[in-house]
Amino acid sequence: MVQWSEYVRADGTLDGEKVWRREPLYQGMNGRYVERFYPEKTGPGYIFKALTNGKNPEREAWIYRHVLDSFPPIYPRLLASSEEGAGEAGWSIFEDLGPLRHEFRLELALEVVKRMAWWHAFPETHWRGLGSSGPKPPIEQIAAEMGSRREEMVLLLKEAGLSLDPAVLDKLIYGFTEGTFLSTFRVLSHGDLHLGNYAKGANGRLYILDWEHAHLNSPFWDLYHLIDMSHPMFPKRLRRSEREKLLDYYIKQSVYHGRKWDGEEFIQGYCRYAALFSLWMLLLINGDLERGDSVWPKGRLLAQWAETLANLSGCLDRLSLDGGDVKEPSGRRRVVGGDI
CATH class of the missing domain: 3.90.1200.10 (Aminoglycoside phosphotransferase (APH), C-terminal lobe)
Structure with a gap:
């Protein structure tokens, strides 16, 4: 079983020394990044999301547990998140949906x-x-x-x-x-x-x-x-x-x-x-x-x-x-x- 917390530093950022490769996707208003990372060279990628705003860091995990649990699968799966009370060191890891094109159609x-x-x-x-x-x-x-x-x-x-x-x-x-x-x-x-x-x-x-x-x-x-x-x-x-x-x-x-x-x-x-x-x-x-x-x-x-x-x-x-x-x-x- 994957221990996702092993890839995260105590401050809630991705530990680059423990992953094979990382790609920044976008930067939040607080300067922290949402990133795609690959634990191993031959394995799949995942999405790491550090706390990128000043809101409650547990909010998205709470939404997943109490709101999206009744939804059809129209959202990326949440694989792991920081423990309650992590504060500004909050983080989440999601499945990687692959490259996404955000073009209006x-x-x-x-x-x-x-x-x-x-x-x-x-x-x-x-x-x-x-x-x-x-x-x-x-x-x-x-x-x-x-x-x-x-x-x-x-x-x-x-x-x-x-x-x-x-x-x-x-x-x-x-x-x-x-x-x-x-x-x-x-x-x-x-x-x-x-x-x-x-x-x-x-x-x-x-x-x-x-x-x-x-x-x-x-x-x-x-x-x-x-x-x-x-x-x-x-x-x-x-x-x-x-x-x-x-x-x-x-x-x-x-x-x-x-x-x-x-x-x-x-x-x-x-x-x-x-x-x-x-x-x-x-x-x-x-x-x-x-x-x-x-x-x-x-x-x-x-x-x-x-x-x-x-x-x-x-x-x-x-x-x-x-x-x-x-x-x-x-x-x-x-x-x-x-x-x-």
């Missing part, structure tokens, strides 16, 4: 939506012990922050060539701070379902990775991260028709699992949610660019900015379809307004 995103609608169909009481804290602030807090930075946001958009009617911005902000657009229930949320956290393995099966941020939230949270959330290391180009197809498919799959939505009302609600979240993301990215201290390269941040702005524009235009006015004047400036 509509067919694969639809498959993720199908699985998502299934896990969203469980009542929140099914997930006992699961909290509501995610890797980013809840939408109510985002709305409150946007309200305090309203003028900054208007100026930032104007400089970017997108002139947003202040009345539209107010409706987005204060609708959420007052709870107008929020669901009355919560569902299991993956928490961080961006393009880098799902892919097809070498066996052709869908795998959804990195469940340590799973929590209870609105169904819009997972949908936004899948559809409109940008990431500096995993860029994608989303057509507006693809957004519509993904949302329509989610609604249809929800019905299959016993949850019915008013289609147009759901899509309008999503676009309000996504627009507000994207506005907040623009402020976040702009802050990283101005400070110049981000772990992400400047070129990646600029690409993320452009992707977020395009997604915001798409959601605002979709909201305007119910009678609002979207004008395309000459030049690159866009004017987005209307009754949302």
Whole structure:
């Protein structure tokens, strides 16, 4: 029987002297790496994950034991993890799924939506012990922050060539701070379902990775991260028709699992949610660019900015379809307004 802890130092990092080869896959916000390692020259590889964030290091192992144990096999198997109480020296070892390509394809995103609608169909009481804290602030807090930075946001958009009617911005902000657009229930949320956290393995099966941020939230949270959330290391180009197809498919799959939505009302609600979240993301990215201290390269941040702005524009235009006015004047400036 393999003693996985023998490959890990006391500080929770991989012991390079005890493995044949190691390959860094990505670096966490705290500077530690997720790595592929090979204990022997002729044997299989495994994935070593040191604690890469400041959250509870036992969280992902807890999710595996109490949440994913009832799931179909759409996640990499957890082979070992540090003992409870390891703190910043926490670690996990997973099966190696082989090289993964994180390229946006509509067919694969639809498959993720199908699985998502299934896990969203469980009542929140099914997930006992699961909290509501995610890797980013809840939408109510985002709305409150946007309200305090309203003028900054208007100026930032104007400089970017997108002139947003202040009345539209107010409706987005204060609708959420007052709870107008929020669901009355919560569902299991993956928490961080961006393009880098799902892919097809070498066996052709869908795998959804990195469940340590799973929590209870609105169904819009997972949908936004899948559809409109940008990431500096995993860029994608989303057509507006693809957004519509993904949302329509989610609604249809929800019905299959016993949850019915008013289609147009759901899509309008999503676009309000996504627009507000994207506005907040623009402020976040702009802050990283101005400070110049981000772990992400400047070129990646600029690409993320452009992707977020395009997604915001798409959601605002979709909201305007119910009678609002979207004008395309000459030049690159866009004017987005209307009754949302």
